[in-house]
Amino acid sequence: MQLERIGVALRPRTSQEALDLGMTLLRAHARPVWSAWFAFTLPMFLLCQAVAWLLGMPWLGFLLPWWLRPVFDRIPLYVLSRAVFEQAPTWRATLRAQRQWSWKRTLAGLTYLRVDTNRALRLPMELLEGVAGKQRRARWRVLSRPLVGVASGLTWTCMAFEAVIAISLCLFAAWMLPNETLPDSMRDLNEAFTLPAFRHALVWIFSGVTYVAMSIVEPLYVAAGFALYLNRRTQLEAWDIDLAFRRLRERLLEAGVGVALLLCVACVPSLTHAADTQTHFKQAPVLVVADAFHQPVDDQDAQFARAAAEVYRDPRFGQERRVQRWIPRQQPTLKPAEPNAWLAGMIGNLGSALINLLLWGLLAVVVMALVIFAVRHVRRVSMPSLAPKEKPKILRGSAVHDEPLPDDLAAAVRKRWDASHRREALALLYRGSVQRAALALRMQAPIDATESDWLRHARSMDDPARRERLIAIVRTWQLAAYADRYPTDTHVDELLSGWPAQQVAP
Incomplete structure (x- = not known):
């Protein structure tokens, strides 16, 4: 090879x-x-x-x-x-x-x-x-x-x-x-x-x-x-050992000991075959892949063919054997005691004791802190609150809300808008618009409907004017809720001028 x-x-x-x-x-x-x-x-x-x-x-x-x-x-x-x-x-x-x-x-x-x-x-x-x-x-x-x-x-x-x-x-x-x-x-x-x-x-x-x-x-x-x-x-x-020996042979040839190497090669036919094979490989490139990986077991090398056949017939071929031996462990040699070794040992023991004491003290402090925190937390949870807590105002984009809609949706939205509660005003306008759109489409407003869902529902409306107004309201609410971009007063007036902010007879 x-x-x-x-x-x-x-x-x-x-x-x-x-x-x-x-x-x-x-x-x-x-x-x-x-x-x-x-x-x-x-x-x-x-x-x-x-x-x-x-x-x-x-x-x-x-x-x-x-x-x-x-x-x-x-x-x-x-x-x-x-x-x-x-x-x-x-x-x-x-x-x-x-x-x-x-x-x-x-x-x-x-x-x-x-x-x-x-x-x-x-x-x-x-x-x-x-x-x-x-x-x-x-x-x-x-x-x-x-x-x-x-x-x-x-x-x-x-x-x-x-x-x-x-x-x-x-x-x-x-x-x-x-x-x-x-x-x-x-x-x-x-x-x-x-x-x-x-x-x-x-x-x-x-x-x-x-x-x-x-x-x-x-x-x-x-x-x-x-x-x-x-x-x-x-x-x-x-292969690594074989390659190392081949490189060693090349160095010896370059060093001028070719005569001794030739005598050794003449005595060992297998080495002669290796040298001839190497010379042949240096002169001719690899033509087929089999020349590189397939071992020559044909009539051209009968000795190698016989040796390979004997190896394959050997019952030990392909088997592994593990040998275990008990070897006595060597006893470590004792070094002679150095002068003042007892003093160094005492100082080392004292230092380790102090470090051990500090670690135990630190652990005790951590445990006490955890106990105090747990007691205070239990007391704070168990004590009733003196002042009534106000329910946080949650702005949701869902079409379903617990609070009923006002009768005059446009006036309620205008009141919150003028009071600088712009986000609450647009949320109320969006909620009321999708609920009235659901009534116009004769469908029940889904609890988990998103803005994209209401855009698809709006495109199914027959009235083009209502369809465009509902899409405009949903887009305005999206810009305010997710991009913090609010419309102008003129645009709000346009949204409140007709349906769905105002009830219009069908």
């Missing part, structure tokens, strides 16, 4: 550090990853929507892209597996290279392994190593033993992120709609759901939203699984 050309620092990491490495690797090569992703997945997504539309089954437009995720995951994995060797391919090269990979394991991922929560870790092992049969199963046991929980947690976390993104996009679209366009009740919404066109449109929209969420999260999912795979192989095969 070309460890010298790898672009990441090879060292054993924790699972959390490996996940961070995957995110960092994706950020460094975001453009080639997402360009190849959209070049491959977007036509496939549109094709799925076309199939769903032709079959008259809109739900297939959502189900088929989800089912084809193992096929989509091949794209970011190929880009990242080349990017770690500083050879990030273009999207055209990525699409052409898909024919070189075996589709047998991808078909397995589309069938009986479709709901596998360890897909992010299984995918690089199956596509990059190319091991088949019993060796693949043994290899998977070794790779996945300490990472099954981490891989499953990664799957569920990414699913949660996708759900959050999809729901957020839907809520954002609903939030952008104006209040006037929203249905007045859930009954209208239920009636809209009975229309087939409305349901189909919602399915198309939801399919597009889920595709956007998948395009954001799925490359992150593949990159994190690929980083876990690299970290596990580093732990198993000691």
